[in-house]
Structure formats: C-alpha cells, structure tokens
Amino acid sequence: MTYILREKGFPPSQLLERLASYASIDMDPSSARLWGHIYEPGVEEAWKIALEAYALYQKKNMLDPTVYPSIIRLENEVVSAVADLMGGDENVVGNFTSGGTESIMLAVKAARDYYWARRGRGNVPEIVLPVTAHPAFHKAAHYLGLKTVITPVDPETLEADVDATAEKVSDRTAMIVGSAPNYPYGVIDPIREMGELAEDKGLWLHVDACIGFILPFLRMLGEQIPDYDLRVPGVSSLSTDLHKYGYSPKGASVILYRSKELRVHQLFSYSRWPGYPLVNTVILSSRPAGNLAAAWAVLNYLGLKGYKKLATKVLETRKILVEKLPALGFQVLGRPQAGILAFTSPEINVFKLAHIMSEKGWYIQVQPGSIHLNLQPSIHLTIAPKHHEVVHRMLDDLARAKEEAKAYPMPPENALRFLQEMGLTSLDPESVGKAMPRILGKLGLTGGSLPSDMSLINELMYIMPPELVEQVLAIVMNELYSARG
Ligand SMILES: Cc1ncc(COP(=O)(O)O)c(C=O)c1O
Structure with missing residues (x-):
C-alpha cells in the first residue's frame, strides 16, 4: 500500500466520514464485547469530562x-x-x-x-x-x-x-x-x-x-x-x-x-x-x-464513591465468572483477586474456542502458553464495569462455543499436522528460517493483514520454541507495518 498526501486537504466532514468508514471494521470499544485491553466504565460523563x-x-x-x-x-x-x-x-x-x-x-x-x-x-x-x-x-x-x-x-x-x-x-x-x-x-x-x-x-x-x-x-x-x-x-x-x-x-x-x-x-x-x-x-x-x-x-470526577461503585460491578462480574466457568467445565487458574482472571480446559481446544467466540462477536484473549516452558494455554478475561451488563449473555455464548469447539482436536495436533505439511521435521531456527516465507504465506500472514481465524497460529506459538516465536512475531510485525507496499 502506498499512501500519499493530496495537494488540497479534505473538508472536515468528508475527513471524519472517511475516518468513520476506516473505524467501521473495528470492534466497538464501548460495546462491552471486548474482554481484554479495555476498561469501559460505562459512565458516559466520565469520558466527556476527560475529553x-x-x-x-x-x-x-x-x-x-x-x-x-x-x-x-x-x-x-x-x-x-x-x-x-x-x-x-x-x-x-x-x-x-x-x-x-x-x-x-x-x-x-x-x-x-x-x-x-x-x-x-x-x-x-x-x-x-x-x-x-x-x-x-x-x-x-x-x-x-x-x-x-x-x-x-x-x-x-x-x-x-x-x-x-x-x-x-x-x-x-x-x-x-x-x-x-x-x-x-x-x-x-x-x-x-x-x-x-x-x-x-x-x-x-x-x-x-x-x-x-x-x-x-x-x-x-x-x-x-x-x-x-x-x-x-x-x-x-x-x-x-x-x-x-x-x-x-x-x-x-x-x-x-x-x-x-x-x-x-x-x-x-x-x-x-x-x-x-x-x-x-x-x-x-x-x-x-x-x-x-x-x-x-x-480521578476527581469519579472520586472514591465512583471508584467503589465501579469496583463493585467488576467484583460481582468476577464472582459470577468464577462460579459459572467451572459449571461449564472450565478451570479457573489460581485464585483471581482483582479484575482479571484466566481459565482453561483439559478437553477443549481453547484456541478454537476463542475463534468461535469471535464469530459470535466477542473478544476473549488467548494466552498461547508454551510446551517448552510448561505453560498451559488459557483464556484471559479483563473485566470492565460494563461487562456487568453482558456477563450472562457472554456465558451463554461461551457454553455454545464450547460445544462447537468439541469438534476440534486438542493442541498440538493441528500445529503438528501443519508443520508436517510444510515439510518441517525439526524446529531448529535454520530449517524454520528457510521455510518461513512458505509458512507465512500459508498462514495468511503476508500482505499486511491477519487471518480471521488465529487458532492455528496460536497453536503454533504453543509448540514452537519461544526464541523462534519471538523471531516470527517480529517478522510478522515487520510485514504488517510495511506502509510502502
Ligand atoms: C501487570 C502489568 N504490568 C505492566 C503492563 C504494561 O502496561 P502498558 O500496556 O500500559 O504499557 C500491563 C499491561 O497490561 C500489566 O497488566
């Protein structure tokens, strides 16, 4: 992609329309559908005052x-x-x-x-x-x-x-x-x-x-x-x-x-x-x-009272999740004490689960873990006060997504099959380096975009040595931000 400035700038209305059309491909950060990166309080006046x-x-x-x-x-x-x-x-x-x-x-x-x-x-x-x-x-x-x-x-x-x-x-x-x-x-x-x-x-x-x-x-x-x-x-x-x-x-x-x-x-x-x-x-x-x-x-708008009210919503949401996730067959990891938690399952491919949830309009965050570091894959949830309004809907969808995810094999089966297809019998940096252009192409990681289904990529991160994952991440970013085409 090559983008150059026009001689004459856009009038403001056209410009903002354009920006809105760019933004239309993103998830709405105010929607409470993202369970990561975002801390939506659901208090419109707080945002207004901040701006x-x-x-x-x-x-x-x-x-x-x-x-x-x-x-x-x-x-x-x-x-x-x-x-x-x-x-x-x-x-x-x-x-x-x-x-x-x-x-x-x-x-x-x-x-x-x-x-x-x-x-x-x-x-x-x-x-x-x-x-x-x-x-x-x-x-x-x-x-x-x-x-x-x-x-x-x-x-x-x-x-x-x-x-x-x-x-x-x-x-x-x-x-x-x-x-x-x-x-x-x-x-x-x-x-x-x-x-x-x-x-x-x-x-x-x-x-x-x-x-x-x-x-x-x-x-x-x-x-x-x-x-x-x-x-x-x-x-x-x-x-x-x-x-x-x-x-x-x-x-x-x-x-x-x-x-x-x-x-x-x-x-x-x-x-x-x-x-x-x-x-x-x-x-x-x-x-x-x-x-x-x-x-x-x-800070001064919310005051202690405002923060306590928002903390109550996060706390209630966390309690609902900690109670309901095990009832769905998921295991909550450790004893979460703040506004975030992670869960996993010994029977469900959590990478696929996250993808199925994304098809249902939810962002839940994959933590790929590492077979080499003995870190199991899990799903991370950052709870925002606004999630209080949607937590039961999200859990209903999660229950459905879990049933659909049962059709997929557990990690690392898909990743191993993929590496075999790529002709890789060993994960040493030299062999992987040589195969990298083919791998990136096959995974849909070329041309400045990411595939909509990231489950195979997450699974590969789980089984590849961390040094290699870090190398590949840098290569992918280098590709994504290639503004001159
Ligand atoms: C515990 C912890 N430390 C540090 C950071 C890094 O913060 P930032 O992304 O604002 O640089 C994060 C981000 O999530 C975090 O959770």
Whole structure:
C-alpha cells in the first residue's frame, strides 16, 4: 500500500466520514464485547469530562513545566492522590507517565543507577522476577542493559515463589519484582514476604500494580486483599496505571518511589549542547499535557464513591465468572483477586474456542502458553464495569462455543499436522528460517493483514520454541507495518 498526501486537504466532514468508514471494521470499544485491553466504565460523563479536560490542555507541552506551572500542580495532585491510595506516606514521590511500560522502564532505570551508585559498574545488574511478571521488565532490561533472571511460581496458587526468588538473589541483583496482580492470572504475589526478603538483603523491590488500581477500592468494599503496596516497608517503587482501572484515556500511569533519594535516579539531565538545558523526569521530552489533565479530571470526577461503585460491578462480574466457568467445565487458574482472571480446559481446544467466540462477536484473549516452558494455554478475561451488563449473555455464548469447539482436536495436533505439511521435521531456527516465507504465506500472514481465524497460529506459538516465536512475531510485525507496499 502506498499512501500519499493530496495537494488540497479534505473538508472536515468528508475527513471524519472517511475516518468513520476506516473505524467501521473495528470492534466497538464501548460495546462491552471486548474482554481484554479495555476498561469501559460505562459512565458516559466520565469520558466527556476527560475529553473536555484533554482539549483544555492539548496545546500545552509537558517538556518544560516552568512555562505552564499548572502542569506541576496537576501532576503533583495526581501523584499525591494515587500515593495515598497505594499506602504511601509523606516521603513518597512519583511521576505521571504514558503507561505501565514507561513506569516500569523508569523504575528499572532508577534501580539500575542506584545499584551502580552503590556497587559500581563491574557487573551486569540483574532483575529477579517471576515468570508471570509482565514482559515490560524484559523490555526494560533489554533497552537498559540488564539481565533478567526468571523464577517459577507456585504451581497451585500461581503466586511468586519467594524461596525461589531468594535463591536467585546475588550481589548482581538490582531489583526484585512482585505483581499486584499479575496479568496472566490476576493473582497477587506475596508482597509482604518479598518485602521482608528485600529488607533483609538490602534489595530494591518493585511492585507492579499496573493492573491493580482497583485493589484499594476492593479493599474499601471489604474484600480480603493481601498487603501489596507501599504499606509494606520493603517496597522501593510501585507502578500503577490510570488508563486501566483508573478509567482514564490511554496514556496515563503513575510511578511511585519510597523517597526522593530513590527517585532522583530516575531523572535525566543534560546541558552540554548549545540548546536549552534539558531535564526530564520521564522518558519522553515533548509530550501532551492533555493526558494528565484528562486523568486528573477522571480521578476527581469519579472520586472514591465512583471508584467503589465501579469496583463493585467488576467484583460481582468476577464472582459470577468464577462460579459459572467451572459449571461449564472450565478451570479457573489460581485464585483471581482483582479484575482479571484466566481459565482453561483439559478437553477443549481453547484456541478454537476463542475463534468461535469471535464469530459470535466477542473478544476473549488467548494466552498461547508454551510446551517448552510448561505453560498451559488459557483464556484471559479483563473485566470492565460494563461487562456487568453482558456477563450472562457472554456465558451463554461461551457454553455454545464450547460445544462447537468439541469438534476440534486438542493442541498440538493441528500445529503438528501443519508443520508436517510444510515439510518441517525439526524446529531448529535454520530449517524454520528457510521455510518461513512458505509458512507465512500459508498462514495468511503476508500482505499486511491477519487471518480471521488465529487458532492455528496460536497453536503454533504453543509448540514452537519461544526464541523462534519471538523471531516470527517480529517478522510478522515487520510485514504488517510495511506502509510502502
Ligand atoms: C501487570 C502489568 N504490568 C505492566 C503492563 C504494561 O502496561 P502498558 O500496556 O500500559 O504499557 C500491563 C499491561 O497490561 C500489566 O497488566
């Protein structure tokens, strides 16, 4: 595809019509049909206020807050309110960022620089983290030159194994990680015990509560939530996203530190050039103040009462799912404690199940797992308040989809047959590399689009070695974003 600008721009009405026609191929994010990536509160006024707040600040740049002092006030108010909810005392500081990945990347940078300041640069610093930790930590390590050391989780509870963490800790450890909750299963790691380990060994413990902004409100509703936040003395930093269970438009997260002494390692300044002296709190320099204003507006519009009301809907929906899924023959993995959960089945091809559900108009998220890492395939559900209205309809469709999926063999039968058809007897990188153009063509992964049925591709991800899956994913993305044809 080649796309070039016309000499004369479109009139606004035509332009928006065009945009609407592009958007018509997408699922409607307000429809409550997506059980992943989206946190629809179903409160129209909250979105309206967010957009108005965004518009008020859209032209202002957070690059140099001294030009717009109100930005400092807004950011400090957002960080203070979030710190209070996450058990922070008056020494806790933090910043507003564009999302969970940026918050995590900054925490890793701060922990690395803190490590360097104390231990020198003789070692490659390490992050010790459970297999369930979000890939953002691996990405941060990749970008920032650290090494990750993965620990197993308890096979029953799916919580991080603190003894396994302790075993992997060494004088190279710059950070240990716990999630509250983890993304794959919605399970909270034993943060209190991890905090004790961190205090005992003088380690930096980061709590990833990116998808945990619902936890303070669940606790206010009387739910038993284990200690997970800055109330645990050994926690050095904590990330939590406002664009998830804070219901702000995308581009909103907060990174918190126990003290200014830790946060100072997050900052970057440079003055050895002829331009303006640069000092950044976060990764980006120029960035819109609109996201911050929108997040501030949503927080203050909903207030504690609004968040508790929305948390009640998520909680009730989760309880319905946890009760009904086993009645349909599915197994809920671990004990989900926040707004997300995963389920699987020993008899149903969950890849096909997800595809059949998509034909019925639902998006449920496949977690392919890996035969090589002993991770079983599962389906992830992120519960939004609006799902409260549709959960029974979704379960009815799931029951029907399950019956239809019975016609398909269990993984990895389809994937093995496909590889045989492709003439592949071994999955070594060289053979797969040679066969790749044929494989991509056969799977419908060329020409900038994805096949509607992803079940075979998911199944292949389940059986291919992870290094190979990562390579293929990069190749596919390279193809998808080939804008010049
Ligand atoms: C636990 C956890 N950490 C980090 C992230 C990354 O957040 P983002 O996608 O906002 O960068 C996610 C995203 O789902 C998450 O669930």
